[in-house]
Amino acid sequence: MTGKIIILSSHDLEEEIFQAFQAGVSGYLIKDVSVEELVRAIKSVASGHKHIPPEIAGKLAEHSPGSDLTEREMEVLQMLVKGLNNKEISQTLHVSENTAKFHIKNIFTKLLISERTEAVTMAFQRGIIR
Numbered sequence: 001m002t003g004k005i006i007i008l009s010s011h012d013l014e015e016e017i018f019q020a021f022q023a024g025v026s027g028y029l030i031k032d033v034s035v036e037e038l039v040r041a042i043k044s045v046a047s048g049h050k051h052i053p054p055e056i057a058g059k060l061a062e063h064s065p066g067s068d069l070t071e072r073e074m075e076v077l078q079m080l081v082k083g084l085n086n087k088e089i090s091q092t093l094h095v096s097e098n099t100a101k102f103h104i105k106n107i108f109t110k111l112l113i114s115e116r117t118e119a120v121t122m123a124f125q126r127g128i129i130r
Contacts, residue, residue: 004026004045004046004048005024005025005026005027005045006025006026006027006028006029006041006042006045006051007020007025007027007028007029008029008030008031008033008038009028009029009030009031010030010031011127012030012055012056012059013059013126013127014059014060014126014127015126015127015128016127017056017059017060018059018060021060026045026049026050026051027041027044027045027050027051027052028051028052028053028056029041029051029053029056030053030055030056033053037053041053068110069107069110069111069128070106072093072103073103073106073107073110074128075093076089076093076100076103076104076107077107077119077123077128077129078129079092080104080107080116080119080120080123081120081123081124081129086100086101086104087100089103089104104116104119107119
């Protein structure tokens with residue numbers, strides 16, 4: 001994304017906000033924003049600045065820089081959410097069970113967690129999985 005873009009969304013999920021700014025947006029507002037705040041955002045972005053309200057800045061600050069999962073790790077996380085065990089994950093992905101375990105270990109490391117239930121809970125809380 002390039003240019004001066006403001007996202008007006010009904011979602012305030014940390015992962016979506018982070019991805020929007022990674023993609024190059026200049027502002028992110030929640031749809032119940034006041035008219036005054038919307039005008040401030042438009043003027044700010046039009047003059048070349050970013051517009052990040054405090055509640056959005058807080059969400060971005062919570063985003064752990066090491067939590068960016070690869071596409072494969074996202075697939076594995078979705079399988080964890082579905083309750084698949086290591087063997088089922090390896091069969092679904094057509095990889096060895098050790099490879100499945102490796103992906104799960106990477107997910108745990110990036111999300112700073114130590115067990116499957118934490119992975120599932122965090123995936124929903126952060127909006128990584130719906």
